[in-house]
Each structure stands twice: as structure tokens, then as C-alpha cells.
Amino acid sequence: MVGRVSTAAAPAALSLIPSQEETLLREAVSGICRQFGREYMQQKRDSGGPPSELWEALASRGYMGVNIPEEYDGGGLGMAALSAVGEEIAAAGCALLLIVVSPAIVGSILVRHGTPEQKERWLRGIGAGTTKVAFAITEADAGTNSHNLATSLRRDDGRFLLNGQKTFISGVEDADAVCVVARTRTSDGGLGLPSLAIVDVDAPGFTRQQIPMAVRGADKQWTLFFDDVELEEERLVGGENGGLGVVFDGLNPERIMGASISTGIGRLALERGAAYARERRVWGQPIGAHQGVAHPLAEAKIELELARLMTQKAAALYDAGAPGAGEAANMAKYAAAEAGIHCVDRAIQAHGGNGFALEYGLSDLWWGVRVARTAPVSREMVLNYVAEHSLGLPKSY
């Protein structure tokens, strides 16, 4: 799966046998994360600090920019490799949301649409893992309807003024900047097509408020407020009115990463569930000997492996620039979220009361995996997409 990505569109190839490089990459990422582990993540969550040491340990060895071209200090291995990195991080109990937004979304957009200056300024750091850029699209009043975004960019004396609000934005506390989706004001006062603007986190007029969440992860969620934030034109990626096409070059990688994190959490839960079912003895035999316990776990394992396969397919199609990447990314996200949820749910069930005891580390995983059914795109919107684009059914909204 992990192989050098050509910048030109290449035939999509999905190797079902992991290369030695992929095996070593997974082993290294997993080993590094396990040195930190659940306790570290809990400590970070409780203290409110970002998991910077873990990020640094991975970034310094080149793992946080594996998808970025080598000429910009990345690994040149595409989304296939970043997906493997994300899955291993999650499977080690250390899921990081910034890997979804910085290298996957913003990095992918900059690779395809950044100017040479923007690539130099932002992509090089993302490739090396030394620069982190969050991504802000969701708005309270627009929801899933990206066409209804109200955050605006207004030309003013040779620069732009950014105004509006974003919500459920991940990892801003540990980011250097945020890539904001906004619409430029037209001369008649209306709003044009979406544009992307990179805003420094300490820019005057940019404030944020944390959203308390049930998810027990180290990354935080934020509502962002932009009040006449001044931006030079060079901060616009893909140009003024670049459109949703530019945005979607980042959203498909986001779905692939969302899927990878779900399968990583699913692997972790199933590993714990199966281990418990092998060891826990009631009535003189392991509870895993009972089909009522074994079959739900086996079913979840099948769903998990199918979802992993679709995730790998989506990454291969995206890396090759091949048609069908969007469809596969949506399907992967759907399948992985459902599989991950089932893995955690069934592992909890196999644990009985212990499934809810914090020391067993399963209840910690619940909201983190459950959110994948809702974000970054809801289960229902994926079904709408598949119904319309894969099956040719009428648009329902």
C-alpha cells in the first residue's frame, strides 16, 4: 500500500499484501504511540494541554507529513501512508484530530492549489510536522449545507476583512493557523463562491471559545469568532472564489482519515474485547466459548476488515487522482464509522459491567468512535450521496 506517489495521475493500484515499508511504518508509529499511551492522553486531557510531545515524537521521525511531497519535506507517500499512520495512532489509544486537519485536509489542498509561495510558507512546515494548520468550515446556521456559509471576506483597501463564526473546529489550541472557508462579498452585497483563507491563530480580531465535549480525547473543539480580521490576498488558497472544488480536495482526505481513525479505534476495542473473552471464565470456561459472546465480536471483525479495505481503496484512488475517490471516501467513512462503533459496543458488551469501568479503557473510546457517525459528514449525508451519485436516484434535499 505504501509507495511513492507520482504527482501525475497514475493508475490506481491497491496492494493487498502490505509492503515491508508499510509494515515497518506501522510498527514504528505504533511503538512510538504506545510509549505515550492512554495515561499520557488522559493526563493531557485532564490538564488541558495539547499532546505536543506525542506529535513531536512522530513528526521528528517524519510521520506527520507522510502524505506531503518530498520536495516540501514530507514523505511523498500519499494518503495511503497517512491513513496507515492515523490508524496506528488510534489503535494505540492516542487518536489525534490534528492529523486529520493539518496534513490531510490543509496539506492536500495546498499540494493541489497552493501557490509556490504558499507552499513554501505553509506546506513545508506541514510536511515536516512543525507547522499545524487547523481547518474551519462548519457553521452553526449552515450545518451540512456548505452553500449556505455566511462567514465572509470583504475587499477593503487592497486587503480582505474576514467576519463570521465557525463551530466544532478541532485542535485550534495547538495550531499555528486556521484555514477558514469563507465567501467573498460581491459588489451587490451578496455572497460569492467559497474561498479559503489561512488565518494566524493570534491575528487581531480572531477569538475562540472552547466547546465542552463528551469525547474523551486530548484535542479540543472550538467556536471561532472573526471580527474584521485583516488578511493579505496572499492568504487566499486557490484564489478568490476558488469554489467548493478546492475545498473538496481537502474533504475527501478528511473522510479517509476519519475512516482510518475509526478503524484504529475499532481494532483497539476488538483486541481488548477478544482478550477479555478469552480470559474471563464463568461457569468453568472462557466466556468467548459462548457463541452469544463470540459471534458479535466476529461480526464486528468482519465489518472492520471490510471497512479497512474500502479505506485503503479510497486512499489509493485519491493518490492516483482517479475518478471514484469521492465515492470511495464517503463509503469508507460510512463503513468505518459503523464498524468502529460496533467494535466498541460489542467489546463493551463482552466486558459486562467492566465495560463501563474506566480502568478497562473502553468507555473512553465510546464518544470518540460514536462521533464518526456524525462527523465530518453525517451518515445520512453519505447515504444521500451514494443514492444520488452511485445509484442515480433523485436528489432528496
Next chain:
Amino acid sequence: MKICVLVKEVPDAAVEKRIDPSTGRLDRSGERNLNPYDTHAIEAAMQIREGGSDVEEIVAVTMGPESAVRALHKAVSLGADRSVHLSDDSLAGSDVAATGYALAKTLQRESPDLVLLGQQSDDGECYTIGAVVADHLQMPSLTQVIKLDVEDGAKLRCERQAEYGYDTVSVEMPAVISVGDAINEPRYPSLKAIMGAKKKPLDAVAAGDVGIESDHVGEAGSQVQCGDFKPPPEKAGGEIIEDEDTDETVEKIVAWLDERKLL
């Protein structure tokens, strides 16, 4: 200084070990990996280099079938500069003495100042290959070393773990040192090191290339006769003493220990 690190491809730790009844040898099918103890030997070599000693080259050396190349790739991703792969059909079935002889012949060609290896392999767990290699090379040998310092560029000051405590031993180089896993924490390779591993030189050699005499290796050259393996007897279930009344529980435990003459 030239350091050679002996490495071995072994069944992955997650694979249950079993004897193949048809061959009487360890079943090495399934997932394989670099012997984890050898990663400590590579790390020890890296730390000698990084500690300021003039290490000209770190060479990973293995004997094994074609698939053992993967162990060498991992070894160079962890820091070795190049690798040597001894592979020959005539070597199949070699016991520890024959393997040690074959490795020694391969090492002779390299003329190392120091040979490092993990104290045991994760499969055979013989703990002896270092001593056999050292005997053939006529070098001093230390086993179970958990601290290693180079002194004056020509001597090693080692701490070895013994049942009764620690020995501190000085040896002249060249020497063969097998290291324990307490010696260091092996590093994780960078992405660059992983992707560059296959570009580092790998020297594939056959038995004849390094002067191995065919009657000293393989089944014919091995003294160990394998066979008639049986699974270990099942352990009887333990006795659980429930603590309902602590005085009574203590009495029961003391009686149990007394019965076995442990008090």
C-alpha cells in the same frame, strides 16, 4: 572501528511457537520479524558510534533463507550501514554449533573489531551462538551484557547480568558481546530510514563464498538430534483460598507452605 551485528529473522512474537512434527524443527512459517533482542545489539552499536568512538561501519549479518532479507532491511532501517546475507540450501537444518561456525566464517571476511548480538533469539532461545562464534574467531566473549563502554578505543568495559548480581569485566577488542534487553531502549526508525533501507548495500553470499565446508553445516554437520518432542505436561490448577476470616486464611496459607517444607 568496524562493528558487525549478528541478526536473525524469527517468528513474530505474536505467533505461537510449535515444533513441526514432520521435521522435528521449530515451525517458522507465518509472520516473521527481526529478533527483538538483536534490535538492542544494533542500538548498542549506534550508541557506541554516537558516543564519540570512531565507528567506521556498522554491518548487519544474518544467516537464513531468502525471507531473512526482511530482517536485514529492518536492521539497516535501525541504523546499520550495510548488510550481509549468508544463504545457502546446504545450511538448512544447522544446529547451534554449525550455525555459529557458518556465521564465524562469514564474519572472518569482514574482520570486525567488535561483534554484537542479542543474548538470545526469540525462537530457539539457545543463548549460545555468541560463544560459539567467539570460539571459532578466537575472540573473547561475554554474554548477557547490560552496559558497555569503549575505553581507549581498544577495550570494552562491560557489565554483565548474572544470577547473583552484576559482573564488571574488561575485555580487549576484537570481542564478541551478546547483549541483554536491559542494555538500552532501541530507537524507532524514521520514515526516511525505512524508505532508504532497501538502498543500502546488501551483500548476498553463499556458503562457498566465505569458505564454509559443507560437511560442517546442515543436517550432516550438526550434532544435535531432534525428535520425540512432547508438549509440556499440563500444570495442575492452583488452590484458591478465599479470605473469609483472615486468621483462618493465614493459618491455611501457613499450613500449605509448611506441607511443602517451604517454611
